[in-house]
Amino acid sequence: MKNNRYIVIVGCGRLGSHLANHLSRSGNSVVVIDKNEPTFNDLSPDFSGFRVHGDATQMAVLKEAKVNQADILIATTHEDNVNLMVAQVAQGIFRVPHVLARVFDPKRMEVYAQLGIDTICPTSVAAEMFLQAVANGAAGRKGANP
Amino acid sequence: MKVLIVGSGKTLYFLSRNFSARGYQVVIINRNPEECIQLSRQLTATVVCGDGSDADILKDAGAMGADALLAITPNDQDNLVICQLASRKFSVPRTVALANDPDNAEVFEKLGVPGFSITRIVGSLIEQRASLEQITNLLPVGEGRVNVTEIVLDADSPVVGKLLKDIDLPENALVAVVIRDSNPIVPRGANDLLAGDRVVLITLPENHGPVLKAFTGEQF
Incomplete structure (x- = not known):
C-alpha cells in the first residue's frame, strides 16, 4: 500500500480524528474538515495534515480542502445525510477515485449501494459481531457443558 | 394528485x-x-x-x-x-x-x-423588477417555453392610441388581457390601447424581446 496519498476526512469526531491521526502518521497527506473548530483538539500533536473549518455540504468548503485533488475521501460525520451528500459530491463532481461514507441507518445504505457509493454501516458491523459472539458463546458453553 | x-x-x-x-x-x-x-x-x-x-x-x-x-x-x-x-x-x-x-x-x-x-x-426577481419597472414577468409556462408578461403602457409607448389590429405584432404573440382602471378586458382587433393600460402578453422566448420592443419602443 502506498503511503503518500492525499486523503480528505470529513468530520473530526472520535472516528474521524482517529483515522486522521493514523493515516497522517503512516505518511499520507491528510486534510480534516469539521464545522466545529474545538473538535480539532482531538488530533494528536504529531498530526501533520491540514484542518479546514467549515460545513462540508457547501461546495466552497470542499474546494478549499482541494477535494478535486484527493485520492481518497472518507465521510465520518455523525449525520448520515451529510456523509451521503459529501460522498456523492466527491464522487460525482470532484471525481475522487475512492470514496467511503459512514452510514448508521442500514436502510439508507441499500439505496446508496445501488448508486455506487461505498458505505460502511457501524450498526450492521456491530450487530454482526455481537451475533457472532452470541453464537460462539452459546457454542462454547455447549462445548464445555455437553 | x-x-x-x-x-x-x-x-x-x-x-x-x-x-x-x-x-x-x-x-x-x-x-x-x-x-x-x-x-x-x-x-x-x-x-x-x-x-x-x-x-x-x-x-x-x-x-x-x-x-x-x-x-x-x-x-x-x-x-x-x-x-x-x-x-x-x-x-x-x-x-x-x-x-x-x-x-x-x-x-x-x-x-x-x-x-x-x-x-x-428572489434575487433574479428583484433584479428584473429593478431594471424594468414597467415590465413584470408573471410566469413561465410549459417549462419556460411560454412567457406570460405584464406591461404597463406609458405615454411614450408606440402602441398608445392605436387599435389592436393596427399594431405590428411579431408572430406567435398574443395580447391576452388589457386591464384598464382595474377592469379586465379580453381585447379584439377593434379595441384600442391607452396610456396606463396594463397589458398581459403571451409570448415565446424567441420573440419575447421583439414583442416587448413593439409595446415599449425600447430595445431588449
Whole structure:
C-alpha cells in the first residue's frame, strides 16, 4: 500500500480524528474538515495534515480542502445525510477515485449501494459481531457443558 | 394528485395550504411534534411526525403512491437524501429539493435531483423588477417555453392610441388581457390601447424581446 496519498476526512469526531491521526502518521497527506473548530483538539500533536473549518455540504468548503485533488475521501460525520451528500459530491463532481461514507441507518445504505457509493454501516458491523459472539458463546458453553 | 412535503416553518404551511386549496392530497412530514400538532389543527393535510430521510417514515406517509415530493428542510443534505430515497426506493415520479446554499442547486442537478434556490429566484426577481419597472414577468409556462408578461403602457409607448389590429405584432404573440382602471378586458382587433393600460402578453422566448420592443419602443 502506498503511503503518500492525499486523503480528505470529513468530520473530526472520535472516528474521524482517529483515522486522521493514523493515516497522517503512516505518511499520507491528510486534510480534516469539521464545522466545529474545538473538535480539532482531538488530533494528536504529531498530526501533520491540514484542518479546514467549515460545513462540508457547501461546495466552497470542499474546494478549499482541494477535494478535486484527493485520492481518497472518507465521510465520518455523525449525520448520515451529510456523509451521503459529501460522498456523492466527491464522487460525482470532484471525481475522487475512492470514496467511503459512514452510514448508521442500514436502510439508507441499500439505496446508496445501488448508486455506487461505498458505505460502511457501524450498526450492521456491530450487530454482526455481537451475533457472532452470541453464537460462539452459546457454542462454547455447549462445548464445555455437553 | 398526491403531494408529500417535507419541511417546516411558514414556507411549508403556506405551500400546504395552497396545494390543499387546489384540491391536491397533501401529506406533510415534519420532525417537531409540537409543530405537527399545530399543522394538523390548521390544515386539512395529513401530518406525519418524523425524519423524512428515514425510509420507514416515508413509507408511513404513503410515498409509494405519491405523485410528487417536495423537500424544503433547512438542511441541503437532508433535502438531497429525502428526494433520492423517494425516487429510488418508492419510485415517486417527481421530486424537487430546496438548495439553501445556491451553489447546491447545480450540485443536486448533477446528482440527478431537480433542485431550486429561493435565494436565486428572489434575487433574479428583484433584479428584473429593478431594471424594468414597467415590465413584470408573471410566469413561465410549459417549462419556460411560454412567457406570460405584464406591461404597463406609458405615454411614450408606440402602441398608445392605436387599435389592436393596427399594431405590428411579431408572430406567435398574443395580447391576452388589457386591464384598464382595474377592469379586465379580453381585447379584439377593434379595441384600442391607452396610456396606463396594463397589458398581459403571451409570448415565446424567441420573440419575447421583439414583442416587448413593439409595446415599449425600447430595445431588449
